[in-house]
Amino acid sequence: MNVYKIPEATVMRLSIYSRLLSQLMAEGIETLSSRDIARGAGVSSAQVRKDLAYFGTFGTRGVGYQAEELQHCLRQILGQDRQWNTMVVGVGRLGWALVCYPGFYRKGFNICAAIDYNPFLIGKKVGVTVISPPEQMEELVKTHAIQMALLTVPASEAQAVTDRLVAAGIKAILNFAPCVLRVPHGVQLRNVDLTINMELLSFNLIQNH
Amino acid sequence: MNVYKIPEATVMRLSIYSRLLSQLMAEGIETLSSRDIARGAGVSSAQVRKDLAYFGTFGTRGVGYQAEELQHCLRQILGQDRQWNTMVVGVGRLGWALVCYPGFYRKGFNICAAIDYNPFLIGKKVGVTVISPPEQMEELVKTHAIQMALLTVPASEAQAVTDRLVAAGIKAILNFAPCVLRVPHGVQLRNVDLTINMELLSFNLIQNH
DNA sequence: TAGATTGTTAATCGATTAACAATC
DNA sequence: TAGATTGTTAATCGATTAACAATC
Numbered sequence: 001m002n003v004y005k006i007p008e009a010t011v012m013r014l015s016i017y018s019r020l021l022s023q024l025m026a027e028g029i030e031t032l033s034s035r036d037i038a039r040g041a042g043v044s045s046a047q048v049r050k051d052l053a054y055f056g057t058f059g060t061r062g063v064g065y066q067a068e069e070l071q072h073c074l075r076q077i078l079g080q081d082r083q084w085n086t087m088v089v090g091v092g093r094l095g096w097a098l099v100c101y102p103g104f105y106r107k108g109f110n111i112c113a114a115i116d117y118n119p120f121l122i123g124k125k126v127g128v129t130v131i132s133p134p135e136q137m138e139e140l141v142k143t144h145a146i147q148m149a150l151l152t153v154p155a156s157e158a159q160a161v162t163d164r165l166v167a168a169g170i171k172a173i174l175n176f177a178p179c180v181l182r183v184p185h186g187v188q189l190r191n192v193d194l195t196i197n198m199e200l201l202s203f204n205l206i207q208n209h
Numbered sequence: 210m211n212v213y214k215i216p217e218a219t220v221m222r223l224s225i226y227s228r229l230l231s232q233l234m235a236e237g238i239e240t241l242s243s244r245d246i247a248r249g250a251g252v253s254s255a256q257v258r259k260d261l262a263y264f265g266t267f268g269t270r271g272v273g274y275q276a277e278e279l280q281h282c283l284r285q286i287l288g289q290d291r292q293w294n295t296m297v298v299g300v301g302r303l304g305w306a307l308v309c310y311p312g313f314y315r316k317g318f319n320i321c322a323a324i325d326y327n328p329f330l331i332g333k334k335v336g337v338t339v340i341s342p343p344e345q346m347e348e349l350v351k352t353h354a355i356q357m358a359l360l361t362v363p364a365s366e367a368q369a370v371t372d373r374l375v376a377a378g379i380k381a382i383l384n385f386a387p388c389v390l391r392v393p394h395g396v397q398l399r400n401v402d403l404t405i406n407m408e409l410l411s412f413n414l415i416q417n418h
Numbered sequence: 419t420a421g422a423t424t425g426t427t428a429a430t431c432g433a434t435t436a437a438c439a440a441t442c
Numbered sequence: 443t444a445g446a447t448t449g450t451t452a453a454t455c456g457a458t459t460a461a462c463a464a465t466c
Contacts, residue, residue: 007457011412015405019387033423042389045423046459053425061424062466079411093309097302103387103404108411148410172410178228178312180251188413190406195312196224197399201357201381202288202317203220204397216433242447254447255435262449270448271442 010051011078016041017048018074025067033064083110085146087170089161090153091116091131094176098150099127109148113140141168148172155179219260220287225250226257227283234276242273289316294355296322296379298370299362300330300340303385307359308336318357322349350377357381364388 020040024032034052038045052058052070055077059065075081086109088095098104099111114131116122121131132140140146149170153161158177165173172188175181178196183189229249233241243261247254261267267282268274284290295318297304307313308320323340325331330340341349349355358379362370367386374382381397384390387405392398 005456006416008409009457011409012405015402015408016389020389035423040389044459046461049423049425050458057425059424060466061464062422064423077412077415078408079415080408084407084411093302093306097306098403100302101403104407107404107407109407147414148407171414174406174410180225180229180249186417188410188417190410192401192403192406193224194307194310194401195316196221197383197401198293198313198316198318198357199224199287199289200217200220201383201397201399202293203286205356205380206286206288207215208395208397214432218433244447253435255437258447258449259434266449268448269442270440271446273447 006054010054013041013043013047013051014074015078017051018071018078018080021067021071021074025071030067031064032067034059036064080107083108084148085113085144086111086148086150087113087115087137087140087144087146087165088126088150088152089115089137089165090151090157091118091121091126092152095150095152096126098152099129111150112144113146115140137164138168141165141170146170148174151175151177153177215263219263222250222252222256222260223283224287226260227280227287227289230276230280230283234280239276240273241276243268245273292317292319293357294353295320295357295359296324296346296349296353296355297335297359297361298324298346298374299360299366300325300327300335301361304359304361305335307361308338320359321353322355324349346373347377350374350379355379357383360384360386362386 017037020037024040034045034048037048041048055073058070058073086104088099088111091099091114095114099114104111111127112129114126114129115134115137116131117134122133124131147170149165149172151158151161151173155177158175158179159181162173162181162183166183166187170187173181173183175189175191176194178193181189226246229246233249243254243257246257250257264282264286267279295313297308297320300308300323304323308323313320320336321338323335323338324343324346325340326343331342333340356379358374358381360367360370360382364386367384367388368390371382371390371392375392375396379396382390382392384398384400385403387402390398
């Protein structure tokens, strides 16, 4: 594990390599080269070796990589080898879809609490959890030792909810609201902005005439 | 409009500037400086000026930018000043949530077709459209002059569906399936990978001890 | 040993930041 | 004119690519 800052793009690629390995291992492949990984992930083989080099040496010169061994290391690097307790705040259509997204649980993202202010939803079951009212947010973060939050509330509420989550001790937020959130240093924030993604597509369409 | 390649990061920031402008204009602001925009978007003022410079000169030296004028230009650059006909393929929970996402319509992304293979869903209304069977995909792309697709089918189906969409003439795909898709040159593809986003968060948490 | 492929260094490329002349 | 702020050029920084010695 390196002390230098790792480029975000590298981590995203590691995630893709890991997914590719799962796929290839299911097909029975046991050994593979950086070139094999590169082809599957759509990058150069130099890129693959450089990405891995940030974290150590995982291959054998002249031979390549053992799929199982490399996969084990990647999962450890990415934190897939442990459970992350996660809370969904805002159980609208999007929040509901995320709770039920099977990919999360498989990667160790354990959605163990859900919050909504709608009295008709409180007490209802979503996935394997029950929807709780906003008042219980802080308590649930503590009792379930929740580290991550999926934020699917309207943009107008997002900053206020974020402040409460941070105060309650949450460490990472995946924000779906179309707004710029402020979080203190040390709290991880990522934005999944559906509108920006669409705008990037339309921009590219215009550029290509 | 510039012939040089525009960095993707620049386009994403333009999108944020545009959103910020809407907000500030609603608060009554008419003129603002690159420093004002920078503060609101969380970047440097040099960055703001550089980003805008790719597309022309929009400000007045010594004065700043007229909010309304700049907003108009940004919307034009990003393609927000026109309608984009969009199809949702796969009306599971996530697809359903996307169709109902009000932010799309406001930005000109007009979801005018929805496809699912589930016979219990076909004919049902989702948002303002009716769900059609997969056989009608190609025809709907043509009759509605659809340019974009939101792909919310399982990863196992994603490539096959993509191939059909491309053959039917679709120009841009926003893919939510956790897989690497291959599209021909000229077709725009963006991946919104929920799992990768979560893995980036967990990676950062591990890095920060 | 000969062929293959890694890990790593150096060269290249591209994006961000700093500085400042132009100009309102 | 003096102060402010743009648009743009040059300097810096960081990430990708190419090349190759190490080594299986």
